Amino acid sequence: MFMDIYDATGKVQIYTSKEHPEASVLEMLDMVDIGDIIGIKGTVRRTKRGELSVNTQEITMLAKALLPLPEKFHGLTDTDTKYRHREVDMIMTPETIQTFIKRSRIYETIRQLLISKGLLEVETPILQSIKGGAAAKPFITHHNTLDMDLFLRVAPELFLKRLIVGGLPGVFEFAKNFRNEGMDTTHNPEFTGLEMYLPYTDYNDMADLFEEIVRTACQAVNGTLQIEYDGKKFDLSKPFARVTMNDMIKKYAGVDFMAITSDEEARNAAKKLNVEVDEDADWGHSMAAVFEAKCEEHLIQPTIVMDHPKSMNPLCKTHRSEPRLVEQFEPYINGKEMGNAYTELTNPLDQRERFEAQVAAREAGDEEADMMDDDFVEALEHGLPPTGGMGIGMDRLIMFLTGNTSIRDVIAFPTMRKK
RNA sequence: GAGUGCGUAGCUCAGUCGGUAGAGCACCUGACUUUUAAUCAGGUGGCCGAGGGUUCGAAUCCCUCCGCGCUCACCA
Numbered sequence A: 001m002f003m004d005i006y007d008a009t010g011k012v013q014i015y016t017s018k019e020h021p022e023a024s025v026l027e028m029l030d031m032v033d034i035g036d037i038i039g040i041k042g043t044v045r046r047t048k049r050g051e052l053s054v055n056t057q058e059i060t061m062l063a064k065a066l067l068p069l070p071e072k073f074h075g076l077t078d079t080d081t082k083y084r085h086r087e088v089d090m091i092m093t094p095e096t097i098q099t100f101i102k103r104s105r106i107y108e109t110i111r112q113l114l115i116s117k118g119l120l121e122v123e124t125p126i127l128q129s130i131k132g133g134a135a136a137k138p139f140i141t142h143h144n145t146l147d148m149d150l151f152l153r154v155a156p157e158l159f160l161k162r163l164i165v166g167g168l169p170g171v172f173e174f175a176k177n178f179r180n181e182g183m184d185t186t187h188n189p190e191f192t193g194l195e196m197y198l199p200y201t202d203y204n205d206m207a208d209l210f211e212e213i214v215r216t217a218c219q220a221v222n223g224t225l226q227i228e229y230d231g232k233k234f235d236l237s238k239p240f241a242r243v244t245m246n247d248m249i250k251k252y253a254g255v256d257f258m259a260i261t262s263d264e265e266a267r268n269a270a271k272k273l274n275v276e277v278d279e280d281a282d283w284g285h286s287m288a289a290v291f292e293a294k295c296e297e298h299l300i301q302p303t304i305v306m307d308h309p310k311s312m313n314p315l316c317k318t319h320r321s322e323p324r325l326v327e328q329f330e331p332y333i334n335g336k337e338m339g340n341a342y343t344e345l346t347n348p349l350d351q352r353e354r355f356e357a358q359v360a361a362r363e364a365g366d367e368e369a370d371m372m373d374d375d376f377v378e379a380l381e382h383g384l385p386p387t388g389g390m391g392i393g394m395d396r397l398i399m400f401l402t403g404n405t406s407i408r409d410v411i412a413f414p415t416m417r418k419k
Numbered sequence B: 001g002a003g004u005g006c007g008u009a010g011c012u013c014a015g016u017c018g019g020u021a022g023a024g025c026a027c028c029u030g031a032c033u034u035u036u037a038a039u040c041a042g043g044u045g046g047c048c049g050a051g052g053g054u055u056c057g058a059a060u061c062c063c064u065c066c067g068c069g070c071u072c073a074c075c076a
Helices: A023-029 A079-086 A084-094 A095-117 A157-165 A203-222 A243-251 A264-271 A283-294 A348-363 A374-381 A393-402
Strands: A004-006 A008-014 A038-046 A052-063 A142-143 A146-150 A172-177 A188-198 A226-229 A232-235 A239-242 A303-308 A325-333 A337-343 A389-391
Touching: A004 A157, A023 A052, A023 A172, A079 A084, A084 A095, A084 A172, A095 A172, A095 A203, A157 A172, A157 A374, A157 A389, A188 A203, A188 A393, A203 A303, A203 A337, A203 A393, A226 A325, A232 A393, A239 A243, A239 A283, A243 A303, A283 A303, A348 A374, A389 A393
Parallel strands: A008 A052, A239 A303
Antiparallel strands: A004 A008, A038 A052, A142 A146, A172 A188, A188 A389, A226 A232, A303 A325, A325 A337, A337 A389
16 A cells, blocks of 8 residues: 655655554554545655655544545646635645745845845834825725724835934835735735835945846746746846836837927827827826837846836936936836836925925826825935835746746735625 | 636536536545556535526526636736
8 A cells, every 4th residue: 555645845655564564554544535634653665666655654643634625637727716725726736835935935035135235124004194105096994093094005115214214224124015906917906015225325226136136036946047937038147138218218119208308299209109198198107108008018038127207206316317317217027017216315305396296196186196295204304315225026026936927826815806 | 997708516627409417536335455646346426606588498598797717908
């Protein structure tokens, strides 16, 4: 009688010899079903076929499986059951449990890397009275004792920068964020953003750090920097391309937005490319819209897209040589945005004006625009040193590093409709 | 939110032209005493996603709803 027993580390064969079977062992073997968790005591040896095997002298039932497992050969393929009962998916599908083992290792690796660079891991409020830090629609909840509505955070950014004002030498947070928006293969209503802020750096330093994080994490879980994803080959040992948004637009859409001086001209340039823009879209929004429509899909190999328009980035410092741009980059891999980084805006006067512009946009109907955050502006008035900051979409990074093409395959319990 | 495909046993799936529910695995019983998913025989197991309609008769055709996937839109 031969049997394989499994755990997360692999399988081992057990057997009972037919010449000297233990009565208690035979009795127990008769009771064991697929999915039971059992303890085995016995001597280890190799069988005639050379397989390492345990000659069983004692079996203990540690946990009896009351529910049957899915059939072994086909496994669990129903996506609904995989997501609603992830534990079953993990038991049945080696790739699934490997994904979550790798997810943990990626966190561990990045955490160690950032700590080694002198950053501190911190925690900031998830319940916030002002929605800030990103253009997104929030979830709203209510605190009974305070009789006050609160927002689930869409980003930890503003609180993290206040910790830099306070004097921490660099901070990071693996932040669960919540955005009340659509869902698809790259969006879950709750997702994890890794945000980090390091004083006396700028967005160029953040780009270096992005490359280092991706490489270190990839090496840790794949043991190599040459990986395949979505049928394409990626060599992460090569430097990531660094390009400007305008150069990408010139390349893929044939328009030089830096040569365009009016909002109207910019809108017309977008329309000419069949890119839809609002009637009152300014130069920056038109430029960003063209980039998203014409360029993103081409950015397969890791590409750091720098120097975005200013009007849509109220927390980012104006570009050192071009007043219409900000020192922002977004890294792309396989055509997907993997994060967002700034040379942070540190000037409180400028910050207040940018918030005021956001408030105006909000009053004009933009639900995603930021609210005025007086506490944050006041913090800046105490002095935020020149600081580089970056957010990375952990779920998307994990997708890329584990070969999964749906965000729901890397989140253990993705958001599901009530059944 | 829009388009589209799907939903039959615990799991993987058949189910023809509309004729009243099937297989394999799992589980139980018995035989077998051994190997790399799968030994043999027998058995248990179904609100055919839900509701309505057409029909003598619906898993099958029609409508509504629920859930999941994919594509698009918004976003990270």
